[in-house]
Amino acid sequence: MKRTTPIAIGATAAVALTLTACGGGxxxxxxxxxxxxxxxxxxxxxxxxxxxxxxxxxxxxxxxxDVTVDVVEYPAGNDYATxxxxxxxxxxxxxxxxxxxxxxxxxxxxxxxxxxxxxVVGELDPATGGLDQYEAxxxxxxxxxxxxxxxxxxxxxxxxxxxxxAEPDGSWTWDDYDQAAQDISAALSGDGVKGTYLHNWQSTxxxxxxxxxxxxxxxxxxxxxxAPYYERALALQDAGAQVDFGTITTNTLTYQGEFGLQKAAxxxxxxxYTATLIAQQASGExxxxxxxxxxxxxxxASTTGTDATPVTFGDPTGLGINPKVDEAKVAAxxxxxxxxxxxxxxxxxxxxxxxxxxxxDAVTETFFALDGVPGxxxxxxxxxxxxxxxxxxxxxxxxIVQNILNDLHSAVMSGSTAVDAAVExxxxxxxxxxxxx
Amino acid sequence: MATNAVxxxxxxxxxxxxxxxxxxxxxxxxxxxxxxxxxxxxNFVGFTILTLVPVLILFYMSFTNWNVxxxxxxxxxxxxxxxxxDGSYHKALLNTLYYAVVHIPLTLAAALGLALLLxxxxxxxxxxxxxxxxxxxxxxxAIAVVWNMxxxxxxxxxxxxxxxxxxxxPPGWTTSATWAMPAVIIVGxxxxxxxxxxxxxxxxxxxxxxxxxxxxxxxxxxxxxFLNVTLPCLRPTMFFVxxxxxxxxxxxxxxxxxxxxxxxxxxxxxxSQYIWQKGFVENQFGYASAVSVSLFLIxxxxxxxxxxxxxxxxx
Numbered sequence: 001m002k003r004t005t006p007i008a009i010g011a012t013a014a015v016a017l018t019l020t021a022c023g024g025g026x027x028x029x030x031x032x033x034x035x036x037x038x039x040x041x042x043x044x045x046x047x048x049x050x051x052x053x054x055x056x057x058x059x060x061x062x063x064x065x066d067v068t069v070d071v072v073e074y075p076a077g078n079d080y081a082t083x084x085x086x087x088x089x090x091x092x093x094x095x096x097x098x099x100x101x102x103x104x105x106x107x108x109x110x111x112x113x114x115x116x117x118x119x120v121v122g123e124l125d126p127a128t129g130g131l132d133q134y135e136a137x138x139x140x141x142x143x144x145x146x147x148x149x150x151x152x153x154x155x156x157x158x159x160x161x162x163x164x165x166a167e168p169d170g171s172w173t174w175d176d177y178d179q180a181a182q183d184i185s186a187a188l189s190g191d192g193v194k195g196t197y198l199h200n201w202q203s204t205x206x207x208x209x210x211x212x213x214x215x216x217x218x219x220x221x222x223x224x225x226x227a228p229y230y231e232r233a234l235a236l237q238d239a240g241a242q243v244d245f246g247t248i249t250t251n252t253l254t255y256q257g258e259f260g261l262q263k264a265a266x267x268x269x270x271x272x273y274t275a276t277l278i279a280q281q282a283s284g285e286x287x288x289x290x291x292x293x294x295x296x297x298x299x300x301a302s303t304t305g306t307d308a309t310p311v312t313f314g315d316p317t318g319l320g321i322n323p324k325v326d327e328a329k330v331a332a333x334x335x336x337x338x339x340x341x342x343x344x345x346x347x348x349x350x351x352x353x354x355x356x357x358x359x360x361d362a363v364t365e366t367f368f369a370l371d372g373v374p375g376x377x378x379x380x381x382x383x384x385x386x387x388x389x390x391x392x393x394x395x396x397x398x399x400i401v402q403n404i405l406n407d408l409h410s411a412v413m414s415g416s417t418a419v420d421a422a423v424e425x426x427x428x429x430x431x432x433x434x435x436x437x
Numbered sequence: 438m439a440t441n442a443v444x445x446x447x448x449x450x451x452x453x454x455x456x457x458x459x460x461x462x463x464x465x466x467x468x469x470x471x472x473x474x475x476x477x478x479x480n481f482v483g484f485t486i487l488t489l490v491p492v493l494i495l496f497y498m499s500f501t502n503w504n505v506x507x508x509x510x511x512x513x514x515x516x517x518x519x520x521x522x523d524g525s526y527h528k529a530l531l532n533t534l535y536y537a538v539v540h541i542p543l544t545l546a547a548a549l550g551l552a553l554l555l556x557x558x559x560x561x562x563x564x565x566x567x568x569x570x571x572x573x574x575x576x577x578x579a580i581a582v583v584w585n586m587x588x589x590x591x592x593x594x595x596x597x598x599x600x601x602x603x604x605x606x607p608p609g610w611t612t613s614a615t616w617a618m619p620a621v622i623i624v625g626x627x628x629x630x631x632x633x634x635x636x637x638x639x640x641x642x643x644x645x646x647x648x649x650x651x652x653x654x655x656x657x658x659x660x661x662x663f664l665n666v667t668l669p670c671l672r673p674t675m676f677f678v679x680x681x682x683x684x685x686x687x688x689x690x691x692x693x694x695x696x697x698x699x700x701x702x703x704x705x706x707x708x709s710q711y712i713w714q715k716g717f718v719e720n721q722f723g724y725a726s727a728v729s730v731s732l733f734l735i736x737x738x739x740x741x742x743x744x745x746x747x748x749x750x751x752x
Contacts, residue, residue, distance in 0.1 A: 082717055089505045107720050111506025246612030250589035252582055399719045411702030416614035422702070432524060 038332045039068045041094035043084060045076040052147070052354050053098075056340050059348040063339065067332050069096075088113045088322065095325040096333050099143050099318040102133060102392040103399045108320065109134075110396065114142035115321035115330070120338045128341060129357045130316025133390055144341040145316035145357035147349060149270040150388040151207060152312065153177070153297065154277070157290035159265035163187035168294035170378055171304045174232060177266070177297040181241040184265045195241040197264035198233055199255045200248040202402070202409035203313075203391060204268060205229050211313035211389040212299040218393055218401055221430045221437015223408070223423045230412050230419045237413075245413035260286030268296060270314060271383065275353030278372035293379040295386065306381050314388045316357055359384050397434040404429045498726035505720055516727035526728065528703050529711040535618055536625070536707060537686035544626045544682055545675075548633035553663075555634070556641045566638070570631040577628075581695035584624045585611055614704040617697050621705055625692055629685070633678050640674025641667070676747045683743065684736050708732045 044053030057069035072094045074083050081104050087093040088108070099105045108114050121141040124131060129148035134141050153168060160167045163184040168176075181195030198204045206226060210216045213225035237244045242264070243253065259267040260280050267273075274293070280286035295310035303311050319340055321333045339345050343363075346356035350366040353373070364384045368375060392398050408426045411417040417425070431437045499516055503509035520526050555566050572580065587595050588610035596607040608616040644667055652662045668675075690709035693699065699706040699714075708728065716725030 078718075085505055085720070107504065107506075111504055113506055244591075246590050246609060247592065250585045250593065250611060252585065403714060403718060407700065407702050407706075410698075410700035411614065411704075414609070414612045414614070414701040416612075416701040416704065429525065432522070 037066055037068070038329055039070060040096055040329060040333055040336060041070050041072050042336075043074050043094045043097040044071045045074045045080050045098075047071060047073050050076075051352055052349060055348050055352055056146070056345055059344065060336055060339050063344060064332075064335070067336070069336065091324055093322050093324070095322055095329055096319055096336060097322060099134075099320055101317075102315045102390060102394055103402065105134065105143060105318065105320075106394055106396055106398060109136045109142045113320075113323065115323045115325070115333075116140045117142060117144060117321060117334060117337060120144055120334050120341075123338060124341050125343075125358055125360075127358065127360065129359065129388055130318070130390070131357070133316055133394060134318055136394075143318035143320035144337045145318050146340040146345055147354055148314060148316040148357040148359075148388065149272045149355050150312045150314035150386050151203075151268060151270050151296050152382045152386075153294045154259060154267040154269055154273060155292055155294060156259070156262060156265045157292055159184065159188065159193060159262060159289075163193075163265070165265075167292070168297075168378070170295055170306045170310075170381060171301075172294070172297040173300060173304060174297045178232060178236060178241075181236055181266060182239055185239070185241040188265075189240070192263065194243060194264045196236065196266040196268075197255060197258040198236070198242050198268065200245055200410075200413070202406045205233050205413075206405055206409065207313040207391045208268075208296065210391065212311050214299075219395055219397060219436050221427050223405070223426050223430075226405075226408070227419050227423055233413065234415075234419070245410075245415075249410075249414075256280060256286070262287050262289060271355040274355075274373065278353060278370065281372060290374070292374045292376055293382040295378075295382045303387075306378070306385075309385055309387045310382075311387045311389065313391045315391050355383070397436055400434040401430055401436070404433065495726050495729055498723055499730045500723075501726075502721075502723045505722060509723065512723065516724050519724065520727055520731060525703065525706070526711065529706045529708050530731075532618065532703075532705060533687060533689070533707045536622060536689055537683065539619075540622050540625050540686045540689075541679070541682050543622065544629050544633060545679065547626055547630040548637055548678070551630060551634040552637035552641055553667075556638060566635075569634055572628045572630075573632040575628075577691050578695050580624065580628060581692070584620075585696060588620050611697050612701060614701050617701060617705045621693055621696055624696065625686075625689065628692070629682075633682060636678050636681075637671070637674060640671045643674075644670040672747070672750065676743065680740055680743055683739050687732065687736050687739070 042053060042057060044050065047054060053071045057071050060069055061067060074080050080098075080100055084093060084097060084104075085107070088097075088111075093113075099108065105114075118141045121131060121134070121144060124144065128145060129150075130145035131141075134143040134145065136142055153172075155168055157167060160180075164187060165180050165183045168180075172180075177196070184193065184195040206229070209226045209229040210218055213229070216225040233242075236242045243258070247253065255267060255269060255273070256276060258264045259269075260277060271293075277286060277291070281288060295304075296312045298304045298310055303309065319337050321330070321337065325333055341357060343358065343360075346358040346360075346363045347366055349356040350363045351370070353367070353370055355367075356363055361384075364380060367373065367383065368380055373379075392402065404426050407429075408417075408422045412419055412422045427437060498509060500511060500513060501509035502512045502515070551569050555562055555569065587593050590596055590607070590609045590612055593610070595610070599607040608619075610616050610620040648666050648670070649662055652666050657665065688709055689707055690713070693705050693707055694710060694713075697705045699710050709732070712725050712728045712732070715721045715728060
């Protein structure tokens, strides 16, 4: 018995190899669609709690029974990029991989780690969010966006009612937001409720400043456009209308806890939080309360109101193809990308509460048919209508600049450095470390 | 393998090949050398593949521009020229020195104090030794979360205690550019003193009791005995502890990363973190290698200095 097992395994392997070889041979002639069974590998992270990869894989397999998509688990968070970079460099990365943010995209496209997918992009709906972000300097596209979260304002309708403050109506500028935050804090401070919660990420201030600020340019070396946004955030912090930065970092506060347990009435956050909040309300991790989504407050009245398009920010999440993919699998991989970024992929993602890059009326309807999603018109408007500017414009220096601005963020928000001094220092550092400005 | 080689040579010799006559015993010597080599070989092969080769590659990388993908471009001393002018590197270097200069004596004193305290015969000494060692084996992430809460400027027990003592304006600790480094040093010292205490305790056991007895007979006070008996006998251990502590301090990374992530601003940015940031966040592996080489040279220089100083003292 012991001696026959290896032989059996060997024989099975030999048969399997022969079969695969036959399949490969048959594939060779196909141009656009793969005929014969093909198995693609797709990178994902935290598969237990992040169902989007398996959802896309299953939906695609259902539509194309010949192609199986195997999801390979990678570490979550920033470790994803590190692990993926290592695997790409070693030549062991999956056929199709996720570009978690635009900073990585530059690294991979400059490093020739992405296959040209301009033909796929050409067939996609031009309204797909973030489509043009993946165009490299040579005019070719190296990835497709399949989801695009953008930043909106979550608000707690119950707390607004309790404080007697008028809910957002889509016409808000940041002044209205400040006023509401202070009014709510004043009314509900006895219950330990703050008007708003600004998480300790640099995006929560800098993302809006970059998207809405006049002449704001991440790569200009001049960061004076950040100043008014920081002064606003510091003023709210000093007035006690939001938890201060030091408490967030030292007590490791989470935005899910602060808003979900009703310690803050408003929360500027990316649309990814919708799925989390629904799940947490269902599981009891978050309180039961009525909430809604409003467009993020605007710099001035010109972009407010439901007949205008509010300006916000957000990076698309993309899918790219590993250039080391088997010749025979390229057609299937491209077809998978077209599927994921197209209508069918968008529908599949919307069904599980994820914001796809393509948000047309049908997708919005699917999304708002979910249990627990607020049904009011403003929420639908905020979800479907926005001018989403990139947080990380595609350039080689973006990662360096963002690191410098991250230092600025902690220095300013902790009160260690004055806004103007920090802006000046950041400018100097960007000049010497990134050669810009 | 050794035996095969010997047998083969004997065969050759038996076949009448012209081999030079050897002195008696040289074959035994050869055999012993081979056996000696075979003992260190497994370790040496591991060391070569996992440490020596990567370190040599690192030296090469520091003269190139490399973003992980493709071929590294040779850029000569460009990276080093950049180091000289890089303000952030200077900041990281100064912060590392700040950490080392305060952390080394503080940890040494705390560890020695603990070791002396726990070297006596008393009830429950094993318990206290274990307790002192606990921080060292506790997860660094858990340590960082708990200490960050203790340091919380508004709600932390440390500042509440200070306020109760009458301090009007207690420090902001990890949220203040001035106090973040002291806060990190306190946690670093607290974490590592147990480990060095253990090494020093082992050293203290080797101090001959009769020397203490003789000194006591001659009327030496406790302080005099400490200075003239304990410390000189402890010198080999102290040397080892100082070297390890120095290298550890220059390479401090995880503690700072999880406690302050280099902030606020760049107030706790240290060299190891700067290397990580340049290499793994910004994909500038050539430049990151150059910073690593500079850290390596600093560690080597300080260790050599300590080595010669120890030699001089020994003589």
